[in-house]
Amino acid sequence: MRNVEVPEYEIHEEVRVDPTKTALIVVDMQNDFVKEGGSLLVPDAEATIPKIKGLLDLARESGMKVVFTQDTHNEGDPEWEIWPEHVREGSWGWRIVDEIAPREDELVIRKVRYDAFYGTHLDHYLRVWGIDTLVICGTVANICVHYTAASAALRWLEVIIPRDATSALDPFDLEASLRQTSFLFAGRITSSESVKVAA
Numbered sequence: 001m002r003n004v005e006v007p008e009y010e011i012h013e014e015v016r017v018d019p020t021k022t023a024l025i026v027v028d029m030q031n032d033f034v035k036e037g038g039s040l041l042v043p044d045a046e047a048t049i050p051k052i053k054g055l056l057d058l059a060r061e062s063g064m065k066v067v068f069t070q071d072t073h074n075e076g077d078p079e080w081e082i083w084p085e086h087v088r089e090g091s092w093g094w095r096i097v098d099e100i101a102p103r104e105d106e107l108v109i110r111k112v113r114y115d116a117f118y119g120t121h122l123d124h125y126l127r128v129w130g131i132d133t134l135v136i137c138g139t140v141a142n143i144c145v146h147y148t149a150a151s152a153a154l155r156w157l158e159v160i161i162p163r164d165a166t167s168a169l170d171p172f173d174l175e176a177s178l179r180q181t182s183f184l185f186a187g188r189i190t191s192s193e194s195v196k197v198a199a
């Protein structure tokens with residue numbers, strides 16, 4: 001065990017977004033990751049549900065676009081060689097948790113890798129909608145949230161991560177990913193209650 005210090009990164013006390021140009025991305029809040037009995041449980045994920053609900057309320061009230069990602073694997077998927085079997089298409093574990101179920105008019109992006117842009121239509125929809133800013137929450141912070149944030153930032157989208165609405169398997173992983181997002185992508189780290197709609 002080595003101890004390292006997390007370098008300082010800014011936690012923004014308030015982040016104002018233009019709801020017409022911002023999308024809320026809820027990453028992989030599926031039973032296998034979030035709920036007791038899930039095959040790849042992130043113990044801290046369930047506690048983020050109320051925070052994500054708060055962000056969903058803000059987005060829905062202000063007319064922001066909402067996108068859910070849904071990690072989706074089938075027999076023979078090489079990810080099951082890295083991780084235990086998880087989110088088999090059609091299974092209970094694959095479903096997004098009931099508490100924050102997508103509405104009919106909200107986009108659900110089924111993805112096969114950590115990056116929600118890879119092999120999906122996400123980029124297309126964000127362009128069609130004229131989105132320049134993403135508020136990204138969900139799980140796992142240093143895996144699918146991180147690689148989606150990275151992929152967004154490489155496309156010059158603004159990235160905002162409310163740290164209390166994301167979760168990881170280990171505090172180091174969470175801090176490492178937030179620091180990277182702040183330091184490398186000039187992303188803004190904040191809290192879910194600090195995300196506000198521009199007046």
Ligand code: ZN
Nearest residue numbers: 071072073079
């Ligand atoms: Zn997966």
